[in-house]
Amino acid sequence: SQQGEEDPQALSIQEGENATMNCSYKTSINNLQWYRQNSGRGLVHLILIRSNEREKHSGRLRVTLDTSKKSSSLLITASRAADTASYFCATAASSGSARQLTFGSGTQLTVLP
Amino acid sequence: DAGITQSPRHKVTETGTPVTLRCHQTENHRYMYWYRQDPGHGLRLIHYSYGVKDTDKGEVSDGYSVSRSKTEDFLLTLESATSSQTSVYFCAISVPGSYEQYFGPGTRLTVT
Numbered sequence: 630s631q632q633g634e635e636d637p638q639a640l641s642i643q644e645g646e647n648a649t650m651n652c653s654y655k656t657s658i659n660n661l662q663w664y665r666q667n668s669g670r671g672l673v674h675l676i677l678i679r680s681n682e683r684e685k686h687s688g689r690l691r692v693t694l695d696t697s698k699k700s701s702s703l704l705i706t707a708s709r710a711a712d713t714a715s716y717f718c719a720t721a722a723s724s725g726s727a728r729q730l731t732f733g734s735g736t737q738l739t740v741l742p
Numbered sequence: 743d744a745g746i747t748q749s750p751r752h753k754v755t756e757t758g759t760p761v762t763l764r765c766h767q768t769e770n771h772r773y774m775y776w777y778r779q780d781p782g783h784g785l786r787l788i789h790y791s792y793g794v795k796d797t798d799k800g801e802v803s804d805g806y807s808v809s810r811s812k813t814e815d816f817l818l819t820l821e822s823a824t825s826s827q828t829s830v831y832f833c834a835i836s837v838p839g840s841y842e843q844y845f846g847p848g849t850r851l852t853v854t
Contacts, residue, residue, distance in 0.1 A: 659841070660841055662841070662842065662843075669848075670847065670848070671746075671832055671834075671845035671846055671847050671848055672785070672832070672834075672843075672845045673845070674842045674843065674844065677841060677842055717784055717785070719785075721841055728773055728790075728792075728836055728841060729787060729790065729800070730787070730841075730843060731787070731801070732777075732784040732785040732786070733784050734782055734783060734784040735784055
């Protein structure tokens, strides 16, 4: 069964706009990570947020985590056409190995030039 | 791709045949993983390894076996391929002191 579920499944925006993707999960986590996948390629790690953190920034990326609601959001500011990709959240459970990740089904982001 | 290669990159095989996919890393990291990716399912963990000869099952391990006789190589074997194993297979590693994973380019397997 999947731990993380992204919302929306697909998102289309204009270049320069902000893109927000959400992830919900079911069980207690050690950390939550976001990955990007360009078409036909492997996943690329974007950012990791630990269960005791509420917000984290990396360049144009902002991630929030609400453990009480078991949800996270990924904000990409000032989007570019090159941001077009699928975005996945992945959770590491607090019990068992924190190195085992459970991925959601992803959000397909299209940034129109 | 963090020094991770997968071979073959594409393979078409018939139902009932054995198939072995190879993942090779150049950094000798301890942790390695095999995932499959299917539309609507994201990535699902098949097996993982935390050292030579140390492996364990993931979420969807039925029909798959793995071996790791050297740190740099992690092999995934489908003993008797079925059409439901048509998928894209990704290998990943994680580095010491970090929970981030780094992925290979993937192998597209089609079982006819």
